[in-house]
Amino acid sequence: MTAIIPELKLIYVSIPKCACTSLKNCMFFLENKYEYKPIKNNGKNLDIHKLYPSMEFNILKKKLENSSYDISKFTKICLIRDPIKRFVSAYTNRVNHHKELSQKVIEGNNLDPSLANPTFIKFVKHYFIYKEIRSIQHHTDSMYKFIGDNPSFFDKVFNLNNINQISDFLKNQYGIEYKIPRLQTGGGGSESIDLEEIKENRPNIYKRLQNITSKDYEIFSKYLTDNY
16 A cells, blocks of 8 residues: 555555655655665565555555554545646656667567657557556556546645645644655656647647546546635
């Protein structure tokens, strides 16, 4: 499960590409009282995502229900972001920066070699083929698959635009001073793709983006405003 902090009666449920590396580092600090540093175990890297793995909500909920904790007494939080910008960020970080659609990866997954290292337009156009690669699926699957389709499960739903409110929440509720770090920034972020230009000049691609992310907008739109 993502993060259960029994001492604080706090549960954080993560979504890939929603500041989850930063917030998992925050949860580690809350649980251990010192900053996380990458470690090795039996020669293998034990990174923050193995300590606090993101998982599909139906699996997570069963784990919580079968745990020894009375989760009704826990404050449950999550953080979301604009679904299209999240999708763009997944492309810039996982494809451009981490090269997870390189020639080697594409051929290793028995896909057409011409699909390697796609532009963003090509990535959107052939998204459902690229999604066959596990890492791409994990980082682009809809937000509701990780936090469910009923936001009322959570006591607080933050969004990326008001991420600093998490620091305020920790201070007000627990008396803990903690500034959320900005991590996993490789690739240039969602701002490096001009969505307005795509919307104007490639309306078919923008429409496809809307279709891919439509359910997330339907469920979470009210939580995406700066004032929420």
